[in-house]
Amino acid sequence: MTTQTTSLVGFRPSATSIDSFTFARNYIHDLNTSSTISVYGIHLFDTNSAAATCVIVNNMITLSPTAPLTLRGIYDQTATGEKYNLYNNSIFIGGTVSGASNSDAYFWSIASTSDARDNIFVNGRTGGTGKHYAYHTNTTLANLTSDYNDIYNTGGTGNVFGNNGTADVANLATWKLAPTTGTGKDANSISADPQFASTTNLHITRTSPGTPSPVENNAGTPLLVGNDFDADLRAATPDIGADEVMSVNFSQTTYRPEVAGTNEGDTAIITVNRTSGAGAAAVVNFTVGGGSATGGAACGAGVDYITPASLTLNFATGDTAKTFNVVTCTDGLFEGNETVPLTLTSITGDAIKGTPDTATVNILDVDAQPSASISNVTQNELDSGTSTFNFAVTLSGASATATTINYSTADVSATNGSDYVGVLSSSINIPATQTSGNILITVNGDTTYESNEAFTVTITSPDVTIGNATGTGTITNDDAPPAFSITPTVTHNEGDAGTTAYAFTVTKTGSTDLSSSVDYATLDAPLCLPAARLTSRQFRPRP
Numbered sequence: 001m002t003t004q005t006t007s008l009v010g011f012r013p014s015a016t017s018i019d020s021f022t023f024a025r026n027y028i029h030d031l032n033t034s035s036t037i038s039v040y041g042i043h044l045f046d047t048n049s050a051a052a053t054c055v056i057v058n059n060m061i062t063l064s065p066t067a068p069l070t071l072r073g074i075y076d077q078t079a080t081g082e083k084y085n086l087y088n089n090s091i092f093i094g095g096t097v098s099g100a101s102n103s104d105a106y107f108w109s110i111a112s113t114s115d116a117r118d119n120i121f122v123n124g125r126t127g128g129t130g131k132h133y134a135y136h137t138n139t140t141l142a143n144l145t146s147d148y149n150d151i152y153n154t155g156g157t158g159n160v161f162g163n164n165g166t167a168d169v170a171n172l173a174t175w176k177l178a179p180t181t182g183t184g185k186d187a188n189s190i191s192a193d194p195q196f197a198s199t200t201n202l203h204i205t206r207t208s209p210g211t212p213s214p215v216e217n218n219a220g221t222p223l224l225v226g227n228d229f230d231a232d233l234r235a236a237t238p239d240i241g242a243d244e245v246m247s248v249n250f251s252q253t254t255y256r257p258e259v260a261g262t263n264e265g266d267t268a269i270i271t272v273n274r275t276s277g278a279g280a281a282a283v284v285n286f287t288v289g290g291g292s293a294t295g296g297a298a299c300g301a302g303v304d305y306i307t308p309a310s311l312t313l314n315f316a317t318g319d320t321a322k323t324f325n326v327v328t329c330t331d332g333l334f335e336g337n338e339t340v341p342l343t344l345t346s347i348t349g350d351a352i353k354g355t356p357d358t359a360t361v362n363i364l365d366v367d368a369q370p371s372a373s374i375s376n377v378t379q380n381e382l383d384s385g386t387s388t389f390n391f392a393v394t395l396s397g398a399s400a401t402a403t404t405i406n407y408s409t410a411d412v413s414a415t416n417g418s419d420y421v422g423v424l425s426s427s428i429n430i431p432a433t434q435t436s437g438n439i440l441i442t443v444n445g446d447t448t449y450e451s452n453e454a455f456t457v458t459i460t461s462p463d464v465t466i467g468n469a470t471g472t473g474t475i476t477n478d479d480a481p482p483a484f485s486i487t488p489t490v491t492h493n494e495g496d497a498g499t500t501a502y503a504f505t506v507t508k509t510g511s512t513d514l515s516s517s518v519d520y521a522t523l524d525a526p527l528c529l530p531a532a533r534l535t536s537r538q539f540r541p542r543p
Helices: none
Strands: 007-011 022-024 027-029 038-044 054-057 060-063 070-076 083-087 090-093 102-108 113-117 120-123 132-137 144-147 150-153 159-163 247-250 267-275 282-288 312-315 321-328 338-349 358-363 371-374 377-380 386-395 403-411 426-430 436-444 453-460 470-476 483-486 506-509
Touching: 038 054, 038 060, 060 070, 070 083, 070 090, 090 102, 102 113, 102 120, 120 132, 132 150, 150 159, 247 338, 267 282, 267 338, 267 358, 282 321, 312 321, 321 358, 371 403, 371 453, 377 386, 386 426, 386 470, 403 436, 426 436, 436 453, 436 470
Parallel strands: 007 038, 022 054, 027 060, 038 070, 054 083, 060 090, 070 102, 083 113, 090 120, 102 132, 113 144, 120 150, 132 159, 377 470
Antiparallel strands: 247 267, 267 321, 282 312, 282 338, 338 358, 371 386, 386 436, 403 426, 403 453, 453 470, 483 506
């Protein structure tokens, strides 16, 4: 509009014959002009004072033209005895001006019987030599009821909280004081940025999903005004302003699969609620994943859960909750408990992001943690070079990740360095899904006849429990034992008296690395003579 000469108005009831009416759920905006005239979003002028009360409810008014000398969101100019209820309206006045320009978000100017509750009055206009008020009254305050409003001014040149018809009022605390210092009104009102989505979109948003705006959470008072600007059902104790805030959030922060013991293989049912009433349509987008569990299109190798085919929830008008499922998978692998993060990412339509907007599905592993055991090895040494003793390490079950087995050796009767190559500290990895591995110990060969010798290999692990922790390596001797022989005959004269020693020599052939002992015993041997010499003369029996 560029050619108006007096005023530019969004809505004006102006006749004493007008009976009661309700003006509801209207969006008044873009009343722009290049003329220095007056611009009013709603101008309440005349009604039939004998009729019932007129109602201005659930409207949004946003005005930011730069030219007019006077700018008002709601200008209540009705006379004494005329009755208006102004409930749950949202008004924003903005822009930067120069010259003698004045503005009011709400101006109660005469003495009508008006009831202004649960409204948002914001004036963000600055500049010029005039004043820009969030709330402006005259001095006849007895006919005005005003409470549970959000009255907010942004500050700046000429921008003032309010005027009580006598003087400017700097803040809400002073406004609540009795006239003429204040108004004696708005005992339960607030003064805070309502967090409009923008200067032209007066729906409520939030600077943080977990922090409701000041006008939310039962900030208003029950007025039985019905649905809000979007036709959303009001809460029993409503929000302040035209927008009853609908927020969507997860029903809880942690979900466990809800069937058969909360284990993997079950289905987690995720509920997303729309709070504060039944709103119009809304589309909620979300993500699933990014935690320790791995998603996929179907259960199979390496897949812990099935990623939902759709990551969008469609709330129809009146819907207050939607669900989606996270199906978890069994895999027969130990992997520990795993997590699936959930995040509400974006919302279009009749809702904003609430809290909690993140949640987690906890998948509880049904597979027991494996234990590791090591075998014993008994093996011949070689006569030369080296041989390998292969100790088998077995897991009682498979793991989804590689298993580290640490090991070290210790002497028993074998000697590190000479009999085998000892290990102070080392490790092997058993790959994911595998159940066995091998520890290889080098044994040195020799040709020495010796006793069987032994050493041990002891295992530990940061990933699994330990069953049999120690394996024994037995090095069996494969060299021939030494041979022993004794002088077959010793001939020596007996003496005529006393004793005579007969020395028999024992000879050891073969390995001499071990000390040896030989047991011996004597036996009587028969005297053997030629038959010719056996005569009766030589052997005569005694009488």
